[in-house]
Amino acid sequence: MPLAVFDLPWWGYVLVTLAMTHLTIIGVTLFLHRAQAHRAVDLHPAVSHVLRLWLWLSTGMDTKQWVAVHRKHHAKVEGPEDPHSPIVHGIRKVLLEGAELYRVEARRAETLERYGHGTPDDWLERNVYSRHSGKGFLLMLLIDVVLFGPIGLTIWAVQMAWIPLFAAGVINGVGHYKGYRNFETADTSSNIVPIGILIGGEELHNNHHAFASSARFSSRWWELDIGWLYIRVLQAVGLARVKKLPPQMVILPYKAEPDHETVSAVIANRFHVMAEYATTVVQQVVAEELSRADASRKRLLRSARQLIVRDESLLTADAREHLEHVLAGSQTLETVYRYKQELRRIWQERSASHERLLQSLQQWCKEAEETGIRSLQEFARTLPTYALARA
Numbered sequence: 001m002p003l004a005v006f007d008l009p010w011w012g013y014v015l016v017t018l019a020m021t022h023l024t025i026i027g028v029t030l031f032l033h034r035a036q037a038h039r040a041v042d043l044h045p046a047v048s049h050v051l052r053l054w055l056w057l058s059t060g061m062d063t064k065q066w067v068a069v070h071r072k073h074h075a076k077v078e079g080p081e082d083p084h085s086p087i088v089h090g091i092r093k094v095l096l097e098g099a100e101l102y103r104v105e106a107r108r109a110e111t112l113e114r115y116g117h118g119t120p121d122d123w124l125e126r127n128v129y130s131r132h133s134g135k136g137f138l139l140m141l142l143i144d145v146v147l148f149g150p151i152g153l154t155i156w157a158v159q160m161a162w163i164p165l166f167a168a169g170v171i172n173g174v175g176h177y178k179g180y181r182n183f184e185t186a187d188t189s190s191n192i193v194p195i196g197i198l199i200g201g202e203e204l205h206n207n208h209h210a211f212a213s214s215a216r217f218s219s220r221w222w223e224l225d226i227g228w229l230y231i232r233v234l235q236a237v238g239l240a241r242v243k244k245l246p247p248q249m250v251i252l253p254y255k256a257e258p259d260h261e262t263v264s265a266v267i268a269n270r271f272h273v274m275a276e277y278a279t280t281v282v283q284q285v286v287a288e289e290l291s292r293a294d295a296s297r298k299r300l301l302r303s304a305r306q307l308i309v310r311d312e313s314l315l316t317a318d319a320r321e322h323l324e325h326v327l328a329g330s331q332t333l334e335t336v337y338r339y340k341q342e343l344r345r346i347w348q349e350r351s352a353s354h355e356r357l358l359q360s361l362q363q364w365c366k367e368a369e370e371t372g373i374r375s376l377q378e379f380a381r382t383l384p385t386y387a388l389a390r391a
Contacts, residue, residue: 038214181206183275191203202227261388270344274343308340
C-alpha cells in the first residue's frame, strides 16, 4: 500500500513546495494587500474565496487582522506606533521576530476597530476562518502528508515558515532598511530588488509607499511586478477590475505659465516631480561642481549626493551637519537645495486653497528662472507644462 498519493523525484517535491509557497504569496499580495487593505483592485468572488481559503490553510491568518495591522503601518509609518518598523524595533528584531510583532498588534482591539473596516464578514469568515484560524494549517499538514507521505512534513514546515520569513521579516524589515529608492518618500521604504517574483512584487516596497493605493507596484520599465502580471491576466478573463493606479502626467508644451491644471498634476505626481528634480537639476549641478572641485571637495560632494535629495526628516544629526558643510562650500548647490525644499513645502500646505497653491507655484517658477542656474531654469520652464492625463 503506497504511503502517499504522489511519488515524486526530489526535484518534483521542490517544485511542489515552490508552487505552494508562491500561491501563498499571491494570496497575500493580491487578496490581502492590494484588494483588501488598499482597495486597489476588485477580485471576482470566486478568486477571492480561493485565495482566502488557501491563506487559511497555509497561514491561518485572519483577514481583518492582517488588513488592520498593515493599514496602521502606513498611517503610523516609522513612528512609535508603527507595528513593525525596523527604525523603531531594530532590523534584527523585525527580521527574526516580525511574525511575533504582527501577532502582538493583531490582538489590539483598538487597532482592529480603527483600521480593520470593510473586510469580509460572511458566515465562513465568522464561523470558520476567524473562529478556527489555528485549524487551517493543521488541515494543511494532513493534506501534505496524505499527498506526499513523510516528506509532506518538510513541505508543510517550509510553507509555515514562508510568510513569517519573507512577508513579516524581509518585506517589513529589509524593505525599510536596504535597497534602492525611486521616490524620496518621508520614510525609509526601499525597493529590495527590481525583479519582484519571489515575494509577488512586494519587493518594490518604495514604489508601493509612494503610491500606496496603486494596484501596480512597478514604476520603471525595467522593474517586474509579477503580482501585477497576475492581475492583468485575471482582468483579461473578467476575474478582476483595476480600481486605482498612479496618476499619469502629460506634457502640454503650449503652456508657459502654471495654472490650476499644473497644480493638480504637480501635487498628484509630487514624487515623480521630485525624482525629476533630483535627476535634471541636482545631479546636473553636482556633476558641474565635481568637474571643477579638488580631491577633498570631490569626496565631500560624492558622499553628500544622496543627502541633497533625501527627505530632511530622514537625516540624522550627523548627516545634517555634513550636508550643511557641503552646501556652505557652494552657493549654487545651496540654492538648488533651498528651491527643492521650497517646492516640497508647496504641496505640504494641505490647508491652503487651490488659488493659494497656484500663486505659490507661480512665484516659485518665476524666482527659479531668475537664479541664473541653467538646469534649475529649464526645470522651472518645464513645470508649467505638466497636466494630468484624462481617463
